[in-house]
Amino acid sequence: MKSKNxxxxxxxxxPVRAEELPGQSNAEVITAGNADPALGTEGYELHIxxxxxxxxxxxxxxxxxxxxxxxxxxxxxxxxxxxxxxxKPRFGWRGLMVDVARHFxxxxxxxxxxxxxxxxxxxxxxxxxVDDQGWRIEIKRYxxxxxxxxxxxxxxFGLDPGASRNYRADGRYGGxxxxxxxxxxxxxxxxxxxxxxxxxxxxxxxxxxxxxxGELTCSGNPCTxxxxxxxxxxxxxxxxxxxxEFLQNILTEVIELFPGQYIxxxxxxVPKDNWKKCPHCQQRMRNEGLQNEEELQSYFIxxxxxxINAQGRRLIGWDEILEGGLAPNATVMSWRGVAxxxxxxxxxxxxxxxxxxxxxxxxxxxKVGQPKAIGGYIPLEKVYEFEPVVPEIPAEKTHHVLGGxxxxxxxxxxxxxxxxxMTYPRACALxxxxxxxxxxxxxxGFQTRLARHTKLLDALGVKYARTLD
Ligand code: ACM
Ligand code: ZN
Numbered sequence: 001m002k003s004k005n006x007x008x009x010x011x012x013x014x015p016v017r018a019e020e021l022p023g024q025s026n027a028e029v030i031t032a033g034n035a036d037p038a039l040g041t042e043g044y045e046l047h048i049x050x051x052x053x054x055x056x057x058x059x060x061x062x063x064x065x066x067x068x069x070x071x072x073x074x075x076x077x078x079x080x081x082x083x084x085x086x087x088k089p090r091f092g093w094r095g096l097m098v099d100v101a102r103h104f105x106x107x108x109x110x111x112x113x114x115x116x117x118x119x120x121x122x123x124x125x126x127x128x129x130v131d132d133q134g135w136r137i138e139i140k141r142y143x144x145x146x147x148x149x150x151x152x153x154x155x156x157f158g159l160d161p162g163a164s165r166n167y168r169a170d171g172r173y174g175g176x177x178x179x180x181x182x183x184x185x186x187x188x189x190x191x192x193x194x195x196x197x198x199x200x201x202x203x204x205x206x207x208x209x210x211x212x213x214g215e216l217t218c219s220g221n222p223c224t225x226x227x228x229x230x231x232x233x234x235x236x237x238x239x240x241x242x243x244x245e246f247l248q249n250i251l252t253e254v255i256e257l258f259p260g261q262y263i264x265x266x267x268x269x270v271p272k273d274n275w276k277k278c279p280h281c282q283q284r285m286r287n288e289g290l291q292n293e294e295e296l297q298s299y300f301i302x303x304x305x306x307x308i309n310a311q312g313r314r315l316i317g318w319d320e321i322l323e324g325g326l327a328p329n330a331t332v333m334s335w336r337g338v339a340x341x342x343x344x345x346x347x348x349x350x351x352x353x354x355x356x357x358x359x360x361x362x363x364x365x366x367k368v369g370q371p372k373a374i375g376g377y378i379p380l381e382k383v384y385e386f387e388p389v390v391p392e393i394p395a396e397k398t399h400h401v402l403g404g405x406x407x408x409x410x411x412x413x414x415x416x417x418x419x420x421x422m423t424y425p426r427a428c429a430l431x432x433x434x435x436x437x438x439x440x441x442x443x444x445g446f447q448t449r450l451a452r453h454t455k456l457l458d459a460l461g462v463k464y465a466r467t468l469d
Contacts, residue, residue: 007444010085011072012137013435021082022049029070031055031063038085040122043088044241046070048080062088063191066122072119076455091388093352094434095124095197095405096427098419101131101208102157102410104166104175109416111188116193116424116460118154120431125189126197126405129177132207132226132234136176137198137257141249144212149225150176152208155414156227163414182257185402190259197316198258201266202247203300207234213403216243218278229374231269239280239302242350248307262331263308267301267316290324298324305330316352319344324463335359342392345400353404359430361422362409365465372412374423383429384443406430406434410433417463424457424464425450 009018025048032054035045041059050055055066067108069087073080096117098105103245105113114125129137133156135149146390150173153162166175177185191194209221214222216236223234235245254263272293281296288363290296297320304326305315316331319340325330331350341351356376363376388404406427413419428450433441457464 001297008442008449009081009085010449011069012446012449012451012453014440014445015085015087015431016022016067016437017086019084023051023080023082025050025053026079026080026387027051027053027327029053029055030068031066031414033058033443035062037335039046039086039088044069044085046083046085046087047075048082048084050082053080061123064118064193065089068119068121070211072456074267075459076452078211080151087440089121089399089435090437091403091434092123093124093403093405094431095126095352095403096356096423096430097124097126097172097199097354097405097407099128099131099136099408100136101128102163104134104136104148105300105416105419106166106175107177107181107185109419110185112196112416112461113419113423114185114189114192115428116420116457118194119456120427120461122427122431123194124403124405125194125422126195126199126407128193128199128201128264130199130201130208132223132230132232133206134174134225135208135212136174136175137182137200137254138178138384139178139250139253140179140254140323142246144294145209147177147212149208149212150174152225153219155228157229157411157414159328159412159414163418165415179253179257188256192458193347195260195262197258197264198254199264199266200247200250200268202244202304203236203267203297204270205232205234205240205266205268206236207232208234210234213246216240216246218274218281221416226284231271233271233274235270235274237278237280238275238296239278239282239284244303247304249306251307252311255308255313261314263313264305264316264333265301265308265317265321268335269319270297270320272297292324294324296324299329300328302327325402331402333405338390338392341388341401345397348397348400350402351398352402353386353388353390354407359404361406361410361426362411362413365422367428371398371418374409374411378426380426380429381443383426384433384441384446386430386433387438388434403434404430405434420463421465424462425454428453437464 088310332344
C-alpha cells in the first residue's frame with residue numbers, strides 16, 4: 001500500500017510499501033524473526049502504533065535496515081510517527097567507490113564514511129586502493145610499496161598544500177593503511193552490513209607500484225609516482241612472467257584481508273604503446289596467437305581471473321575488460337556509459353552500472369559557487385534519474401544487473417570534508433534509486449524528505465553540500 005498522505009514518511013530511501021497511521025509512539029522496539037519470506041535477507045517489516053513498535057526480519061541485515069529506518073523516522077523530533085512498513089531493496093549491489101590514491105583518507109575517516117553509507121542502506125564500499133598517484137595498502141612481501149609508492153613529492157593537481165594534513169616528516173605527501181588497519185575497517189564494515197570490494201589496478205594506472213618495482217615495466221625502467229591527473233604509461237609488462245608473479249602475490253594478501261566475494265582489478269584506460277614496442281609483449285602475442293594488444297590485455301585479465309577464481313573469488317573490472325574478449329566469469333563495472341553493461345549482461349555476465357552520465361560524483365553538482373571539480377555537471381536530479389536496468393538489456397538478462405554505484409574520484413577532493421561535500425546529498429538520491437521500487441520515484445517527494453533528512457545528516461556530522469542550483 002502506498003502512503004495515503006501527501007507528506008511521505010521522512011525516510012531515504014523510500015520503503016516499498018508504507019502506510020501512515022495516526023499518532024506518534026515512544027514505545028520500546030520489539031524485534032522478532034520470521035518475517036514474510038518474500039522479504040529475503042535484507043528486507044524488514046515495521047509496525048508502529050502508539051503503544052508498540054515491532055520490527056520483523058528474516059536475517060541480521062533486515063533487522064539492521066529496519067533499525068536504520070527507525071533512526072531516520074526518529075531524527076526529526078525523537079518520537080516515531082505511527083505507520084506500517086513492508087520493505088526490501090530493489091538491488092543487491094548499492095555502492096559507493098572512493099579513490100584513496102589521488103588523496104588519502106585516514107582509517108577513522110573511512111569508518112565514518114561507512115557509517116553514513118549504512119544509514120542510507122548502501123552496502124558495497126568499493127575501495128580504489130592504488131593508482132598512478134599512490135599505493136595505499138601494506139603488502140608484507142613488498143615493503144617498498146609503502147616505503148616508496150605510497151608517497152609523492154607534493155599534493156599535486158594544482159591544489160593548496162594546506163588543503164591536506166597527509167604529509168610525512170620529510171615533507172612527502174601520501175599515506176597508506178597497515179594490514180591491521182584494514183582488518184579493523186573490514187570488521188567495521190561488516191558490523192554495518194557493508195561488503196568492501198578492494199580494487200588493485202592492473203595492468204594500467206600502475207605508475208606508483210612501478211616506481212617501487214621498475215623491473216616490472218616493459219623497459220625495465222621505473223616510473224615516477226604522478227602528481228597530477230591523466231592517463232599515464234605506468235603499465236605492467238604483459239610479456240614477462242615476473243609481473244604476474246608479483247600481482248598474484250599481492251592478490252594473495254588482498255584476498256586474505258578482504259572476505260568479500262569480489263576482487264576488482266581495474267583494467268581501465270591502458271595505453272598500449274609500451275606493449276607495441278616491447279619484445280617480451282610481442283613474443284607473448286606470438287606464443288599465445290594473440291592478434292593485437294587488446295587481445296594481450298584480455299590474456300592478462302583472463303590469467304588474473306584464473307588465479308582469483310582458484311582462490312574462490314570473483315573478478316570484477318571496468319568495462320575496458322570487454323575489449324579483446326571478456327574473461328569467462330568476469331563481472332563488468334560499466335562506467336563509459338551503459339554500453340559495456342548492455343554488452344556484458346546480454347552475453348550473460350553480471351554487471352554493475354556506474355555510468356559517468358549519472359554516477360560520477362567528482363563532477364560539479366551546482367552551476368555557481370562550487371569548489372573546483374574535474375568537470376561535467378551532475379546535479380541531484382540527474383542522479384535521481386539514474387536507471388541501472390536500461391531497455392537495451394533483454395528482459396531475460398536483466399537479472400545480471402546486480403545494481404549500481406557512484407564513483408568518488410578524488411583528484412580535486414584533498415580532504416575528508418571535501419569528499420563528504422561531493423558525496424552528499426547526491427548519495428541520498430543514489431540510495432533511493434538503488435533501494436526503492438522504480439515506480440515510486442518522485443523527485444519532488446524526495447526533495448521534501450531530504451529537507452527533513454538533513455537533520456540525520458547533521459546528527460551524523462556529515463559535511464554535505466547545502467546550497468545548490
Ligand atoms: C574510470 O573512470 N577510469 C573507471
Ligand atoms: Zn612488455
